[in-house]
Amino acid sequence: MNLIDLYTYYRNSQDYSLVAFKGPFDKYIIAAFGNFIFQYTLENKKIFKVFMELAQNVAYYSIERKISETQNTGVGSLAIGSGLEKHKDFYVFSIGNQIDTKNLTILENKCRIINNATKDELRAFKRQERSLLPGTNDNAHIGLIMSSLITNSPIDISSVPMNNEISFFTINLKIDKSKPISNEI
Amino acid sequence: MKDIYIQGSNDVYFVPTVKFEADKGKCLIEGESFLAETVKFYTPLIEWIEEFSNQKKGALDFTFKLTYFNTSSSKCILDILKILKRYENNNGRVSVCWHYDEDDSDMREALDDYMNDTEIKINLIPY
Structure with a gap:
């Protein structure tokens, strides 16, 4: 019995030597991967x-849900590459989840604004979005802004329609491995 | 006033260590902050600071040793700093310091933004 071609999945995940995962982004997964990534990449937070x-964006906003008695968690995929010769200068980071296709244009526009902004403008956006937060976990846009600020690089997005209503939305980032310069501000 | 002590953990979620001592006028928040219910966690801390500034009215020495905080935590920290600034404006003696990794430029930027947003002086202590 071979319910899943795991070798094909393994082979296709070869470039993502740090993490390759598909499943619910619940608190246990986020804490476990967070701790693993924190320990594995101590030189670069x-x-x-x-x-x-x-990961929190996937947990809150993926329209594919894993629902149990105690949790209602978004499902998505994560792949982080490191260690290969072609990744020697940077990590590759991809994260994706199902979205309602009607929201795709909003996300694309938000990413376009973020990618066209200067660093100072991004910091201003972050402060503006933060001031509007009610203190809940409603922070999808600020998560994108923070990611662009942290990586100091554009957010590369892609989407694949899964049917007439649902698309799979992916965010791709390159994260420089070089030690951050303390006086870069 | 009662002291507050919370032992930090990173088993499920990242809970910072909290140590608020009323008689000594010393407060510490240390570790990482990514919580299930951020507002529920920080509200008692905010209420403690408000009670201290309204009733105790002593000097308050506030130390942050946070190495990571997620977005919703950052809003609660902003609220804490705003209350501390209000206390200072009402003639309260407030000292805020933040220990941070000197290689962590993101943290340094976040601290600059906090100072700009609240106008409170944060003594930055790199390590």
Whole structure:
């Protein structure tokens, strides 16, 4: 019995030597991966911070839900590459989840604004969005802003329609492995 | 006033260590902050500071040693700093310091933004 071609999944995940995962982004997964990433990338906290921001977005906003008696968690996919020769200068980070296709344009526009903003403008956006927060976990846009600020690079997005109503939305980031410069501000 | 002590953990979620001592006028928040219910966690801390500034009215020495906080935590920290600034404006003696990794430029930027947003002086202590 071979219910899933795990070798094909394994082979396709070769570039993502740090993490390749599909499943619910519940509190246990976020804490476990967060701790693992934190310990594995001690020289560079950027990847940990980006993971924490965007994993929470999947948990809250993926329209694919894993529902149990105690939890209602978004399902998504995560892939982090490191260690290969082609990744020697940076981590590759991809995270994705199902979205309502009607929301795709909003997300694309938000990412376009973020990518066209200067660093100072991004910091102003972050402060503006934060001041509007009610203190809940409603922070999808600020998560994108934070990711761009942390990586100091554009957010690359892509989407694949799954049917007439649902698309799979992916965020791709490159995260520089070089040690941050303390006086870069 | 009662003291507050919360032992930090990172088993499920990242809970910061909290140590608020009323008689000594010393407060510490240390570790990482990513919580299930952020507002529920920080509300008693905010209420403690308000009670201290309204009733105790002593000097308050506030130390942050947070190495990571998520977005919703950052809003609660902003609220704490605003209350501390209000206390200072009402002639309260407030000292705020923040220990941070000197290689963590994101944290340094976040602290600059906090100072701009609240106009409170944070003594930055790199390590």
